[in-house]
Amino acid sequence: MSPSPTAPNSLPALFRRAENLAPVRCAMVHPCDHASLEGIIAAAQHQLVIPVLIGPKAKIEAVAAEHGFDISGFELIDEPFSHAAAERAALMAAHGEVEALMKGSLHTDELMHAVLRERSLRTKRRMSHVFHFDLPAYDKPILITDAALNILPSLQDKADITQNAIDVAHILGVAEPKVAILAAVETVSPEMQSTIDAAALCKMADRKQITGALLDGPLAFDNAISPKAVKIKGIESKVAGQADILVVPDLEAGNMLAKQLEYFGAADSAGIVVGARVPIALTSRSDATDTRLASMLLVQLVAHHYRQNPP
Known part of the structure; x- marks a missing residue:
């Protein structure tokens, strides 16, 4: 894809490398705050990902409404708690239903423990x-x-x-x-x-x-x-x-x-986290939207590489 006029000035080389790549289906795990939703929406707008939002439906919709975000076009899977959302996302990745994972407003340990429990997501290397x-x-x-x-x-x-x-x-x-x-x-x-x-x-x-x-x-x-x-x-x-x-x-x-x-x-x-069967974006709560977008560029590039070269 080509960077749009609203693309960040940071990391232009990543945008150039992602040019003409199709978006990848990505599970956004527990996106229950402004930064998480804004980041995944920006990634979708730049055609980096096809988002699958996983978490408490009512809370995600409330955050979206509060900040004027339109998520009506995204798949939204209702899971009541953050650990349940992480387990559902890992299971979907293990079954090939998504090609990437992105951390929302939950602890890194919750997401990574869920990934580790899905043994089919592991490779011979440490993540x-x-x-x-x-x-x-x-x-x-x-x-x-x-x-x-x-x-x-x-x-x-x-x-x-x-x-x-x-x-x-x-x-x-x-x-x-x-x-x-x-x-x-x-x-x-x-x-x-x-x-x-x-x-x-x-x-x-x-x-x-x-x-x-x-x-x-x-x-x-x-x-x-x-x-x-x-x-x-x-x-x-x-x-x-x-x-x-x-x-x-x-x-x-x-x-x-x-x-x-x-x-x-x-x-x-x-x-980005590598060493699993799918790439994982572990963004920090303090990360700006541009940083989240750049991480999703890495995820898109690695996911496309994995299509041809499974880890």
């Missing part, structure tokens, strides 16, 4: 979240993972998290993404587990346990994104200073980094 950022200070989009789902990932979890992000980069047209495994320093230290994990991930890539990208780490944040820092520190690397993907050591580090980029770095952001 993980990938942020997509456009930054004024960086010359290309950058992906950050995992800043929203896995709290203290093990080494094998990090391998899955890394491969998931590489797959998203491929879908976005980056043939061989440069992956920086972040730590506080660029040298391996037995006292810092993040540096040991980073070195192990790089060796896993050498042994083809992680494929489709160039990996390097451990790298501190400045060494990952700044050619100047790389030169000063004398680092020889095909990744350092020009990373496409940043793999953080744990959720706390990733969450703080992502929010700093958004609030201090004027970054345009989008996010």
